[in-house]
Amino acid sequence: MKKSMTLSYEVGSGLYLNITNKCPCSCTFCIRNNGDGAYGSDPLWLEHQPTAEEIVADLKKRDLDSYSEIVFCGYGEPTCELEILKKVSAYIRSVTDTVIRINTNGLSDLIHGRDTAAEFKGVCDVISISLNASTSEAYHAVTRPSFKGVDCFEAMLTFAKNVGRYVPEVMLTVVDIIGEEEIERSRRIAESIGVKLRVREYIAE
């Protein structure tokens, strides 16, 4: 029997979308390395890459007005499937005004080999980009991206800066376990590119 896939799951008052397993990083803290589920949901590993139509069919079973926000997040990096993300977002926008957030590693430009910032116009209200660390060296040690010979930290910050021209709210995020000094340095980096820093609580799976 074909197993059903978890394309969306509730976290608190929000609805989280799981649109791909793909990701060019291998973060040391990633839930993919620490268990097969998140927040008590069903296992999030997708048996195959879902189409936008499959994801929309899943969303049609839900009352999208009832959530505080709808978040592209899940088990992989949502911008790896940018075209699917855009189509699903367009569907959401056609049926509800609920806030749409994208949680991303900010490496969309490297993933697609072009400047993608403008492509996020109208796609989301909020974009939350994982800063993870305050230096390129520390960032690479934590995220372990597959792009070789590229400063992924710089690429992520460039994307964060550029996407602010097209998305109403951009924030960089770090987890609280990095310590006060590192949080302060991260805050200064966020300020230097004109975006907010959000400090997230680290949740070990």
Ligand code: SF4
């Ligand atoms: S960017 Fe996100 S999905 Fe990718 S390895 Fe890091 S935490 Fe996991």
